[in-house]
Amino acid sequence: MKYNHEQERLKTFENKWTKDFIDYHVLARTGMYYIGLRDCVKCQFCHITISEWQVGDDPVCEHFKYSPTCPLLRRERTRNIPSDIGALNCALPPRSPDECGRIRIPPVDDISPKAPPVQVIPAFPHYALEEARTTTFTEWPKVMRHKVPSLVEAGFFYTGRGDQVQCFSCGVTINDWEEDDDPWVQHAVWQPDCKFLQLLRDKEFIESCVANYTEKEKTGSKRIEIERNPYDRQISMASSLGTGDADGNNLCKLCYLEERNTVFLPCGHVVACAKCALSVDKCPVCRLPFTDINRLYFS
Template identity: 25%
Template structure:
């Protein structure tokens, strides 16, 4: 009796790299952290050429380490070398162009970025394809920055009233339209602790609108402070737990935790949350966060 033959599937099984998953460990693990790569340029026995047309910060972000010879650099992850830099060269693009399988480029920029570079497309145009968001007015941004500075000072344990007095003192010294930072307020607050008379002579009306009743102002300040605090808490929850600077958008496999940014993730062998071995990394793409030109990319028109 004839029996049906097994159907042969021509579709090849996708590789982890084709799915945007990094599974390879760096060749030079000691340079996995950006700070260590930066030291290779700043603390080398043979200085990095001052006439180089590319910035050290861009080379570090591209995963490149200084070899100490001319302008030659090498990737900490794939080991690929690059040299003879010219004006207009983008280290990340050149890295992706000559070493498209590098896991650092894959996890930092994503496979779409690599495909665009290979196709000769300018990856910078990808950010232009993202939907536009409503931009805040300069006045709104300035107000938000001032409130964030006051919140930063509040984290040192100072009262709202003391912070408003410090803001008033800052404007008395620098001008009514001057913008302060959290460090400026903390510096003045420390002066106030040493000299209590400063607070007595300060004009705190600058930090309020004179046309607004006091009780309404205090109520609005409390509400605003609560919103600012919640906003800072949410932003901090998305920060990389290693550098505390960049956004955490790398998924550890197989545990699935999101702990670090693409720059810090390769330096880890164990997940800091569950302590399980990290077998792979994949870059997360958040659909409901603000536009990030450096990290979020659309489809390439190749």
């Protein structure tokens, strides 16, 4: 992919980057490219997206703060093609997981809410709705036509190559489908951190899928590519939020079919179902951009 090249990442910033206090050369050197939306940058190797940069932010430390497992920052083997290997080695944090230069990298749970938030941006937002994903399956192999509804429901669209499908949210690509494969199970096995998956399936289901899939089976790798967004959280909400009434007050305000069961953060509005929540980039009520979406569980 072209963004494996540092020079290609650098080109995305030229004449477009407006945050002069953040050195985009350092961003590009350490895996980031500009996606063209506000001040959002994305890492080619861990696929984290970071925005809302502030004066005084250190690009490498903020990257490591939100994606401590980034293979490039951890000096693991990647397909990165640097322009200057010496400059890259100087920019990367030391091998110790606790230090980034002179700044200590806190655990994810300790991150201050004032830090730049991780933007919730699906890998392919134009396929966020089931209708859009369904239209991609016109050339899907006829012998597996019966799988289309379950693939669409699980967040996948057809790439047009063989039996390869891709998740609109996390970007994981899966092929070589077998007759008894369950799309939700395969999704959980190969990308348990997917935001869409976590909104539609509970933690127990995902953990069970991962646990039941042996390492031996994983060597037959169906996974081709993953776009990660690891900082999802789940909230258990009290029944005081209400479960709706006969007038449909608890219906999703986007599709008016499913019950509202997600909350946009930081505004806290509860207006969408899990299927629709990722189809918008602003809260439908206050029209403010959100930085996270959490699943609600009514007791």
